[in-house]
Amino acid sequence: MATAGRRTNWFAIWVSVAVVAVVVVVGVAVVLINNAASDPGPAPEAAIVNTETGAISVGEGPDVVATYIDFMCPVCRQFEEVYAETLNDLVADASITLEYHPVAILDRASQGTQFSTRSANALYCVAVTSPEAVTPFVSAMYANQPAETTPGLTDEEIIAIATDAGAGDVAACITERRYDAFVTAQTTTIPEDAQGRAGTPTVTVNGERIDLTGDPQADIVDRVS
Template structure:
């Protein structure tokens, strides 16, 4: 009897062990799935003006590069554009640089749950896909209409109207369904400058792949490429 009881106890222990292993495996699989889902880039935007690998909206074709990481809710990004935007476009137009604009979304928490940063970055891709030449004018117009932090941000209809103001129509569905929101989120969490790090600030600026900590005096931006 004692041996039989011991046998039953052993089988019970084995089944318990198997169950525990199965549960642990299930939890691990669930965590992996959730992590993959969180970083799944979803549908990438296409078009000649978009680098799908880096997420950059590419303007110009100069030998040297300027990469800017922006959030449309970021007031300092707006200040950067106001201070240096014309100089940067001059460098693009004279063939000195290629401008790579990375619209990311680190400030969604400042739009009262509307995820304005993500929606605005998504719209930037919608515009760049529809008309690459309109990407910079759209960015400029978005800054001109930039909402305050801790507001609800612009509505989708307002963003669509801004796009129409720079000549881009027919992107309503792309904007309202947030077609590239997952792509924006993935590129925000895994930028070329800080892969796997979600704490990159905006604006972050890189000259020929090297991040700079200080900006030159207004009127002297070209000195960064001499």
């Protein structure tokens, strides 16, 4: 069984989460109104992708840890820094199946380039083309995370990160934005907290939404068998 990773100052982090959560409630409502009758577009067909839930699964453990992430979200990067080592260890020792749910709640923060949607689409492209590159790609995207209110990474920069992470030919999938509509549809499925707010990062363990404390041992390890 894996052991816990590092701690950090989560007071300031979760103040930011509260702001993101309020914004996404409004954003999700708009998406639902505008897209309720629209086609979600092609689904990413791959053995590791659940086309109904949008989950990209890594590992084959009996317990399921699901993470809802936005690559523009600075709190998601902090989550990655604190929890990734523990999660990856649990995957490696077959304790858990780790699910990535790439969503897009911060397109408004990338000067019209829709970086959140483009980067989420890119993760699906990697999952379809090169499943083994999913976790390295996620880590590399956070290592190269752009600041909010900037245009974000270009498609060419995202393609280069995917290639360096071990992905095959994902260029056309990324530039065509093949799964954008699928990402939009999945963004409406983020589990809400007790106050009815949805934000990123959101984590569930075996379907139960958890309140993150910054302690991987208590939040994740102690909840899995």
